[in-house]
Amino acid sequence: xxxxxxxxxxxxxxxxYRLDPRGKFLITFYFIGIVFLANNVASYAxxxxxxxxxxxxxxxxxxxFIKGLRPMLFLIVFTxxxxxxxxxxxxxxxxxxxxxxxxxxxVIAGYxxxxxxxxxxxxxxxxxxxxxxxxxxxxxxILKPLRxxxxxxxxxxxxxxxxxxxxxLLIDETVxxxxxxRARGVDFGEGGLLKRIxxxxxxxxxxxxxxxxxAYDLAIAMESRGYKDGEGRTKYRQLHWKKIDNYTVLVxxxxxxxxxxxxxx
Amino acid sequence: xxxxxxxxxxxxxxxxxxxxxxxxxxxxxxxxxxISIVGKNGSGKSTLTRLIxxxxxxxxxxxxxxxxxxTEESLWDIREKIGIVFQNPDHQFVGATVEDDxxxxxxxxxxxxxxxxxxxxxxxxxxxxxxxxxRDPQSLSGGQKQRVAIAGVLAVxxxxxxxxxxxxxxxxxxxxxxLSLVKDLWQNKGMTIISITHDIQETALSQRVVIMKNGHxxxxxxxxxxxxxxDLKQYGLDKPFTTLLKEKLNFDPEYQDEEELISKLWKLN
Amino acid sequence: MEIxxxxxxxxxxxxxxxxxxGLDGVSLTIKDKSFTALIGKTGSGKSTLVKHIxxxxxxxxxxxxxxxxxIDSKTNNKNLKPLRQKIGMVxxxxxxxxxxxxxxxxxxxxxxxxxxxEEEARESAKDALKLxxxxxxxxxxxxxxxSGGQMRRVAIAGVLASxxxxxILDEPTAGxxxxxxxxxxxxxKKLNKQGKTIILVTHNxxxxxxxxxxxxxxxxxxxxGQGTPKEIFNNKELVDSGIVSLPQSANFxxxxxxxxxxFDQLPITIDELxxxxxxxxxxxx
Numbered sequence: 001x002x003x004x005x006x007x008x009x010x011x012x013x014x015x016x017y018r019l020d021p022r023g024k025f026l027i028t029f030y031f032i033g034i035v036f037l038a039n040n041v042a043s044y045a046x047x048x049x050x051x052x053x054x055x056x057x058x059x060x061x062x063x064x065f066i067k068g069l070r071p072m073l074f075l076i077v078f079t080x081x082x083x084x085x086x087x088x089x090x091x092x093x094x095x096x097x098x099x100x101x102x103x104x105x106x107v108i109a110g111y112x113x114x115x116x117x118x119x120x121x122x123x124x125x126x127x128x129x130x131x132x133x134x135x136x137x138x139x140x141x142i143l144k145p146l147r148x149x150x151x152x153x154x155x156x157x158x159x160x161x162x163x164x165x166x167x168x169l170l171i172d173e174t175v176x177x178x179x180x181x182r183a184r185g186v187d188f189g190e191g192g193l194l195k196r197i198x199x200x201x202x203x204x205x206x207x208x209x210x211x212x213x214x215a216y217d218l219a220i221a222m223e224s225r226g227y228k229d230g231e232g233r234t235k236y237r238q239l240h241w242k243k244i245d246n247y248t249v250l251v252x253x254x255x256x257x258x259x260x261x262x263x264x265x
Numbered sequence: 266x267x268x269x270x271x272x273x274x275x276x277x278x279x280x281x282x283x284x285x286x287x288x289x290x291x292x293x294x295x296x297x298x299x300i301s302i303v304g305k306n307g308s309g310k311s312t313l314t315r316l317i318x319x320x321x322x323x324x325x326x327x328x329x330x331x332x333x334x335x336t337e338e339s340l341w342d343i344r345e346k347i348g349i350v351f352q353n354p355d356h357q358f359v360g361a362t363v364e365d366d367x368x369x370x371x372x373x374x375x376x377x378x379x380x381x382x383x384x385x386x387x388x389x390x391x392x393x394x395x396x397x398x399x400r401d402p403q404s405l406s407g408g409q410k411q412r413v414a415i416a417g418v419l420a421v422x423x424x425x426x427x428x429x430x431x432x433x434x435x436x437x438x439x440x441x442x443x444l445s446l447v448k449d450l451w452q453n454k455g456m457t458i459i460s461i462t463h464d465i466q467e468t469a470l471s472q473r474v475v476i477m478k479n480g481h482x483x484x485x486x487x488x489x490x491x492x493x494x495x496d497l498k499q500y501g502l503d504k505p506f507t508t509l510l511k512e513k514l515n516f517d518p519e520y521q522d523e524e525e526l527i528s529k530l531w532k533l534n
Numbered sequence: 535m536e537i538x539x540x541x542x543x544x545x546x547x548x549x550x551x552x553x554x555x556g557l558d559g560v561s562l563t564i565k566d567k568s569f570t571a572l573i574g575k576t577g578s579g580k581s582t583l584v585k586h587i588x589x590x591x592x593x594x595x596x597x598x599x600x601x602x603x604x605i606d607s608k609t610n611n612k613n614l615k616p617l618r619q620k621i622g623m624v625x626x627x628x629x630x631x632x633x634x635x636x637x638x639x640x641x642x643x644x645x646x647x648x649x650x651x652e653e654e655a656r657e658s659a660k661d662a663l664k665l666x667x668x669x670x671x672x673x674x675x676x677x678x679x680x681s682g683g684q685m686r687r688v689a690i691a692g693v694l695a696s697x698x699x700x701x702i703l704d705e706p707t708a709g710x711x712x713x714x715x716x717x718x719x720x721x722x723k724k725l726n727k728q729g730k731t732i733i734l735v736t737h738n739x740x741x742x743x744x745x746x747x748x749x750x751x752x753x754x755x756x757x758x759g760q761g762t763p764k765e766i767f768n769n770k771e772l773v774d775s776g777i778v779s780l781p782q783s784a785n786f787x788x789x790x791x792x793x794x795x796x797f798d799q800l801p802i803t804i805d806e807l808x809x810x811x812x813x814x815x816x817x818x819x
Contacts, residue, residue, distance in 0.1 A: 133361035165361050168403045173630070179590045180631040183623040184692065185615055185647025202643070205633035209678070217356035224318050224349045225359075225417065226341065226373035234375050236368035236385070306682060306711060352709075406576055433709055436576050436737045437779055463711040503712035506782045506804070513808035523786070530811065531793035534818050 010128045016058040020245045021134035022141050027252050028126045032119050034256055042262040044114045050255055051118045058129055068124035069117070076116045084109040132164040137237055155230040166214065170207070177206045269425060269457050270294040270317060275326030277316055286312040288480035299451050299458040301468040304477035305501035310461045313477070314427045318347050331424060345374065348418025352430040354410035358402040363394060363413050366402065370421040388420040392446055408439020412446060426450070428460040432467070444470065465502045469522065476500050489520040535601040535620065535699050535731065537564040537587055542596035544582055556582040558755040569732045571742045571763070573778065574752030580735045583752065584702045587733070588621040589614050619648040622698030626705045628689035629682065637663065637688050638673040644696040662691035666721060683714045700731040707738070719745060743767065743781040743802035753777050767802050783807040
């Protein structure tokens with residue numbers, strides 16, 4: 001399970017950790033949006049500088065972010081190569097059939113690479129510094145207006161947070177069941193596709209069974225602790241929008257303005 | 266002493282089953298009493314406690330808790346008076362962190378946030394888990410998880426705590442800390458404790474033991490009487506250590522707890 | 535088949551940069567046909583250790599010799615079947631591994647994976663079920679319709695059916711009622727008498743005293759003690775530091791020792807205890 005760096009929370013403390021998760025959540029999405037405004041060296045440099053500065057502020061080793069690239073590596077390399085060799089140009093440096101290499105193509109490929117890097121870094125920053133429960137709180141808070149159209153926001157948020165809470169438990173359970181079946185002679189990585197798929201049945205069924213038993217026990221426990229249907233509940237977890245969050249918004253607004261300026265430069 | 270729970274002719278049959286899981290059970294439980302319920306797996310112990318908390322609806326019979334009859338209307342009031350700590354510590358943890366979990370019951374009651382913060386702190390202090398407030402459940406030991414579960418129950422100030430085999434999945438150390446905590450709550454907070462257990466030594470902590478078999482309540486006695494019964498095996502119980510030892514020494518089978526046996530042996534030597 | 539760990543360490547670092555060592559330089563020998571107990575607190579490394587014995591985990595450094603097979607950090611994941619066939623493993627709450635439609639099919643699963651024919655596997659399933667004390671009539675039932683205690687036995691049968699030479703038990707009786715516990719433990723004792731090596735991971739010190747011939751003690755991923763149960767429970771250092779707790783008989787004797795009784799060595803089973811008491815009563819009375 002060690003490959004799942006992308007999407008995993010890393011306990012720590014820094015200014016980025018302390019930002020309001022709602023702000024972080026929305027700013028991340030906003031940032032990914034404005035990445036597409038960049039169109040020249042200066043604008044990409046600006047984006048990269050912003051991202052690297054945020055990474056620096058987070059006090060997290062840059063290695064974690066580079067690891068975050070790994071699962072996307074194939075996609076990145078593929079797209080970059082595609083841009084590099086298929087960008088049409090009137091003045092190619094090298095040509096072979098439909099393939100051609102040009103300065104334009106290389107520049108565009110470079111931009112694409114940068115785009116990937118900043119987007120992956122910024123979203124890795126969000127997940128590394130924000131607990132799953134904070135993300136679910138943010139979603140609840142952001143979706144709040146939907147209550148007026150009778151969307152059960154609190155119930156959905158509670159289900160989401162419980163689901164998140166049980167992910168590690170189910171991972172443990174999966175590892176345990178896999179070990180037990182391997183001890184009974186199952187070889188997961190062996191044989192043809194059909195055999196491999198079949199070898200997962202002895203894991204999936206026990207996993208279903210234990211998920212249901214957990215769900216049943218949990219439902220009983222929740223009911224015994226007075227959970228009705230989410231109506232009239234108060235909330236213990238509270239998010240606090242602080243001054244620093246206002247500043248962050250200011251910074252990102254400033255970034256947008258700068259980006260628009262250098263873009264038409 | 267006043268009754269806190271009175272059960273009359275209670276029966277319940279699971280939908281998929283033919284024979285009743287609880288069969289015409291009547292039981293009075295006194296306020297401030299510690300009562301153990303023992304019996305083999307499937308004898309109806311857990312079903313009985315679920316009926317008391319209104320988690321299952323009885324087929325027939327009545328239940329009153331603290332003078333209030335259990336009905337559709339009184340259900341939620343009654344649940345506030347009863348806290349249950351279940352067997353599997355992993356299956357009852359609702360919150361993402363220790364404090365969130367303790368707050369769950371308070372949130373359900375719609376308590377103001379300021380008061381919640383106070384109550385959560387207080388409950389965590391009672392179970393000596395205040396240093397773990399921000400921890401996630403996966404990083405706790407089994408005994409610690411159960412203490413958090415007890416804190417979650419205590420936070421809403423119940424009069425009755427039901428322990429549904431709460432220590433059976435713990436290591437000896439975890440079991441020890443949980444039991445001494447319960448003992449403390451019972452002595453100092455005047456709570457009523459209903460404890461379902463397979464551990465005969467654990468029943469020695471209680472004042473009274475009821476035995477269930479095939480849905481019936483077959484015995485109602487003191488731990489002292491239970492310890493000298495000779496057919497404990499049919500109720501899924503071990504012979505207590507002291508009884509076994511006395512048998513080996515050819516002593517009379519009268520009841521003695523460990524201390525009494527030690528002082529008797531002392532005098533003999 | 536002797537099992538020998540030579541300076542085995544295991545690091546969980548690859549999964550979690552904060553996690554330390556799961557095993558730290560453990561060397562030990564488990565004799566052929568012995569009944570060996572492995573004790574220690576939750577998280578002390580017992581489970582990590584036993585997973586190395588059938589290569590569910592591989593050492594970060596050090597070697598494990600199982601009969602003539604050697605496992606180290608470079609051991610390939612293929613060809614582990616012959617090893618796993620010889621070493622059966624009953625996990626904690628093994629009933630969670632059940633998945634087939636019938637008890638018979640579930641028990642046959644192991645033997646079939648290890649290359650038995652259907653006929654052979656069916657035969658083994660029948661024998662294994664009998665061994666764990668469940669009637670043959672249950673063979674065609676769904677394992678999910680059984681009681682918790684029966685499911686546990688079927689799961690154990692599923693491990694025994696492959697006829698392993700060594701059986702690793704990780705808290706096999708956790709959550710069972712006392713009567714079920716004794717029946718299961720007696721079964722393993724019987725299997726040991728028939729020549730199987732038993733490795734028991736447990737918190738139950740009475741089981742250690744009653745069943746084990748030799749005991750290893752783990753603490754903080756290290757091996758901190760070894761000896762016969764009697765030696766372990768009389769090891770002041772281990773007991774006083776709380777690493778090892780005492781079985782009921784030893785505990786009782788300890789209290790008697792404060793009241794004029796004399797024990798050169800603490801008794802660890804109830805028979806020993808009662809004999810020692812009788813002896814002293816006769817001598818003095």
